[in-house]
Amino acid sequence: MHRRVLAGDRLVATFLIGCVLFNYPLLSLFDRRAPVYEIPPVYGYIFIAWAAVIALIAWAIERRIE
Template sequence: MPRATLLRQRLFLLFLVGILLLFSPLVLQFEQLGRWSGIPVLVLYLFATWALLIALAAWIVSRSRD
């Protein structure tokens, strides 16, 4: 399988995982948890998930260049 195809498949899978993590009923669970150190848990979850997705995308792309 060519490297470009494998890269596209991995990034597409990451996109689908991101959709599930950011736009699913799972998000509503964090809305009900309240606050942690004065910051809403929902905001912490969304930013942490977003940062994780960016880090994983960067790792996948950098790994494919080796």
């Protein structure tokens, strides 16, 4: 039972993190900035944050908590 609860809490936390990462005002921090390694920061940021959220979901849901 405890495992379920912990995995569940991690997923909810991931959801909340995602909500913050993918919205104003965090997004606005990357507006109109000089490219980093020739990639526009806002584009790079979203894809990196996106990948991180997916990784967190995978970690939370697939990991067997022993």
